[in-house]
Amino acid sequence: MEQLDIIILVAYLLVIVGIGIYLSRKESTNAKDYFFASNILPWWAIGGSLIASNISAEQFIGMSGSGYVVGLAIASYEWLAALALLLVAKFFLPVxxxxxxxxxxxxxxxxxxxxxKTGMAIFWLFLFVFVNITSILYLGSLALKTLLGIPLWLGIIGLVLYSATFSIFGGLKTVVWTDVVQVVVLIIGGIIATIMILNAIxxxxxxxxxxxxxxxxxxxxxxxxxxNPEYKNLxxxxxxxxxxxxxxxxxxxxxxYIIQRSLAAKSLKEAQLGTAFAALMKxxxxxIVVLPGIAAFVLDAPISxxxxxxxxxxxxxxxxxxKGLAIAALIAAIGSSLSSMVNSTSTIFTLDIYEPFLTKAKENVSQKRLVKVGKMSSAVAxxxxxIVAPLLGNIDQAFQFIQEYTGFISPGVVTIFVLGLFWKKMSSNAALWSVILSFPFSIFLKFLFPELPFMNRIEIVFALCMVASIGISIIESKYEKANYFYNPKGLFNTSLKFNALAFTTIGIITVIYSLFY
Structure with a gap:
């Protein structure tokens, strides 16, 4: 990079680290403040943080790579995610x-x-640490190696230290407010990179x-x-x-890792509005991330x-x-996602594993101790x-890899939540078996029908988990009554602002698919 680019990049890093240190100067004294920002987040901070946490090297590097191979079809992950965000805001968040x-x-x-609870908490911890955090570090350091010539191991250490500045000491509050700054940088930097590659054409x-x-x-x-050779993926x-x-x-x-921001909102309306705002930004x-990959293909990029x-x-x-701003945008995406993932990992470990274990052991758990454990578990994650990140060196399309292997368990988890939220008869044993069966169902279909697209496999496994859960629950309903949440009338009503954002988002997506069907 030229001197001006280096100055811009270093200035950005210093500003973010400075903000992180400034926000972390007052030590959190209770778990609610550290893990949930004292429930004071406004809608615009929630929306910005959701996008900043979502966009990482997985998108900039992985999705651009898939754009190079697949094209615009990979954007379905983003555009249909916007609709999923609206569903979550309207039906999940109120409950x-x-x-x-x-x-x-x-x-x-x-x-x-x-x-x-315990089984899924342990699973999520392993997933966050060994798949999500690891892949973010690997893809991020790979990008830094390609762009700046920084050795892979040194890039990993640098990203760990950068993220630690605002993910370990300040908790969710620091993560979210640095996200708000970083989402602006990553969007502006991403748009600039897209415009410049289009200018080459x-x-x-x-x-x-x-x-x-x-x-x-x-x-x-x-x-x-x-x-299409990529039909197997889409x-x-x-x-x-x-x-x-x-x-x-x-x-x-x-x-x-994602929904924690919405749960830390000032109110349900703020949470829903922030989530709808994120859907529109999606x-x-x-x-920003797919068009550049298509342009690289058209320009016959000499890449391996x-x-x-x-x-x-x-x-x-x-x-x-x-160039300095574009690289700053990439680092912003990596840092925000990494810090969010680390914070959520420590939240689950501290509140769902550590605290209940000590409570059962009849120990008094102070708020300060929980915060200390949260910081320590963040560092360990x-x-x-x-340590694990360099082992991912043989992945081709990282984005597709992550989607496929997360899909081994996601059908069982979604079954639990959908039936658990909206069907009173869903039993505990049915929930347990849904998670247990999801993995072998997926493995069975993958090896018995290797040509079956993994997206279709997820759909089939989800249907099987639903049938198994409903069957087990109906059988058990004869002997015991399941726990359930009472959803009063009007719980799923939404504000005019939310409805306006939702209909705008749906309308734009409809137009896009009508044009490029």
Whole structure:
């Protein structure tokens, strides 16, 4: 990089670290303050933090790589996620907030029993540390290596230290407020990188998009047919009506790492409005992370792996001054996602594993001790992730890899939450078996039908888990009464502002799919 780019990048890093240190200067004295920002978050902070936490190297590097290979069809993950966010805001959040749910394992304990809660808490801890944190560190350090020549191991250490500044000491409050700053940087930086790669095709942006479309028309098919080699990852109309809904509801509605922001809102209305705001912002993301990958394909980028597309764009087409901002945007995406994941990992470990264990042992657990354990578990999660991250070096399309293997368990989890929230007869044993069966069902279908697209496999496993859960619950209803949440009339009513954002989002998505079907 040129000197100006280095100055911009270093200035950005110093500002974020400075904000993190400033917000962390007053030590949290209770768990609610550290893990849930004292429930003071406004809608705009929630929306910004949701997007900042969601966008990471997984999107900038992984989704651009998939854009290079697949094209615009990969954007279905983003656009259908916007609809999933609206469903979560309207139907999930009212039940969670009314019943004072702060962690997803806590919901499972209140609705089912301690077995389901503890089993899922342990699973989520392993998933967060060994899949999510690890992949963020690996992809992020890979990008830094490609862009700046920083050795992989050194990039991992740097990202760990950068994230630790505002994820360990300040808790969720620090994470969210730094997210608000970082989401602005990552969107502006991402837009700049997109504009500059389009300028390489034509100085007129509209004409550049037109040329992209005519030079690679198959990359603009939102619904792939069976002749497309990427049909196995995005199987035609099944994308609109199948497993992608399970994946999105799992990620946005049951994932502590994401939903923790909404649960820390001032009120239900603020939580819903912030989530709808995030849904609207999601519509912009494919233009930032997918279009550059398509442009790299059209420009015949000399890369050996699809996930090298975005770094290649920044190195070759983003001009002096803006390159520092574009790299700052990438680091912002990595740092915000990493800090959010670490905070949620420590939340589940501290409140759902550590505190109940000591309570059973009849020990008094002070608030200060919980905060201390939260900080220690955050540090441990980062260290483990840093050790495991280099082992991911053989992944081709990282985004697709993460989606497929998370899909081994997501059907069972979504079954638990959907039936647990909206069906009174769902029993604890049914919930337990839903999770247990999801993995072997997935493995069985993967090896027995290797040609079956994984998105369809998720859909089938979800159906099997639903049938098994309903059958077990009906049998058990003869002998015992299940716990359930009472949902009073009017609980799912939403404000005019939320409805306006929701209808706008739905309308835009309808237009997009009508144009690129």
């Amino acid at each position: 969670f907030i009314k019943n004072e749910i702060y962690t997803m394992p806590q919901f499972l304990e209140k609705r089912f029993d301690n077995r389901v 034509d100085s007129n942006i509209i004409e550049a998009l037109n040329q992209l479309y005519h030079k690679a028309p198959d990359k603009f098919d939102l619904i792939l047919d069976k002749s 199987p035609g109309l099944s994308v609109l009506i199948g497993g992608i809904w399970v994946a999105n509801l799992y990620y946005w509605g049951t994932n502590q 519509l912009l993301l494919p233009f 792996k699809p996930d090298e597309a975005y770094p290649w764009i920044i190195n070759n087409y983003v001009i002096i001054g803006f 980062l260290i483990i992730g840093a």
